[in-house]
Each structure stands twice: as C-alpha cells, then as structure tokens.
Amino acid sequence: MKNENSNKYNNDRELEVHRNSWFCVRNRDGYFTLEYDQPQNVVLPVIDDKYILLIKSIRPIINDIPWELPAGGSESNESCAQALQRELAEETGIIISDIDRFIELPPLSEMPGRMPQLLNVYSIELTMKEYDSRGAYDSNEVRGVEIFTFPEIARMIGSNDIYLAPVNAILSRYLLSRFDLF
Numbered sequence: 001m002k003n004e005n006s007n008k009y010n011n012d013r014e015l016e017v018h019r020n021s022w023f024c025v026r027n028r029d030g031y032f033t034l035e036y037d038q039p040q041n042v043v044l045p046v047i048d049d050k051y052i053l054l055i056k057s058i059r060p061i062i063n064d065i066p067w068e069l070p071a072g073g074s075e076s077n078e079s080c081a082q083a084l085q086r087e088l089a090e091e092t093g094i095i096i097s098d099i100d101r102f103i104e105l106p107p108l109s110e111m112p113g114r115m116p117q118l119l120n121v122y123s124i125e126l127t128m129k130e131y132d133s134r135g136a137y138d139s140n141e142v143r144g145v146e147i148f149t150f151p152e153i154a155r156m157i158g159s160n161d162i163y164l165a166p167v168n169a170i171l172s173r174y175l176l177s178r179f180d181l182f
Helices: 080-092 128-132 150-158 165-178
Strands: 014-019 023-028 031-036 040-047 051-057 071-073 103-109 118-126 142-149
Touching: 040 080, 040 128, 040 165, 051 080, 051 128, 051 150, 051 165, 071 080, 080 118, 080 142, 103 165, 118 128, 118 165, 142 150, 150 165
Parallel strands: 040 118
Antiparallel strands: 014 023, 023 031, 040 051, 040 071, 051 142, 103 118
16 A cells, blocks of 8 residues: 555656756756756865865856865765765866765755755865875866865855855854764
8 A cells, every 4th residue: 555645746646847967957846856867965175174175166146256175976986985086186186086075964954845866975084285286277167276274264254255055054064063063
C-alpha cells in the first residue's frame, strides 16, 4: 500500500519549466524550484592558520564583483573534492596535487524554499608559500585574489563588504568555531 504522504512532490505533479546545461526550473505543485544537474561546491582556503583567501568574482547578474570563496559545480564523473581542486586552480591559480587535503565540512542550504540541493562545503589548509607562488587565474571570472586576517574577515562581514549569504554563513561558522564562540 502506497503511503500518500511519503512524497508530496511525486513525478506526475512535477513539470520541468526550463532546462539549460547548468540547471532546470521545475514547478513542483505550484512551488518553482531551481535545481542544478551537478553538485555545487565551495571551498574555504585557510592560509597558515592566520588568513582566509577570498576572490573578487565577476557577477553581471547582480552588477557587482563581490567577495566570494572559490566555488563551482562538479563536472561529469568528478567528485566534489576534484571539482574544488579544479576550481581552486581556475579561480586562484593555486594548484593542489593531493586531493586528500580538501576536508569536507557540513553542507549548507542556500535557499530551502527554492533550491532542494545542499551546497557541499570543504576547507583546505594552505601555506603562504603556496599562496605566493600561485599562477594566473581566469580573469574572465575573477577580478582579484586576496587574503585577509580573521579580524579583517569579521569586520568585512559586519560592514557588509562580504554580503553573499553562503559566504557569510561559511565564514561566520568557521570564525565562531575557531574562536570557541559557541
């Protein structure tokens, strides 16, 4: 016997409204959702246990170049850590050969009312030597790569210089746990 409440959004009540190579929009019984086809991932690069690396990411949709963490979707047959290894190189010029250096953290929900997938969050410990010896980054996506001390990050969050919700959540969670504030 089928449990009527087991899946309110079963396939016969879902309608794909739009699809492109990155995501689809579905009407789930009157609730429109944005659903990525591949896992979405973000990495928190911490340098010498003193600095956090941020990128200035070009975002024409919001007409801004906000501070962000390196991030991106997994490609076919690519694990989340492999995707972040690639994204870190593309967006910062830092090449990491040991995939095991990417440490999985608890995931986040970006928009629980519109995006049913969770954002995969990882961290990586880097050295100042790795940062200083970084190569070129993709200037079509990124305007700059900089590092900030923990107090600078906290001030940037407080002054709204860092205003993207997932970035704020990841940085705040890290700083709160780092300084035993919860």
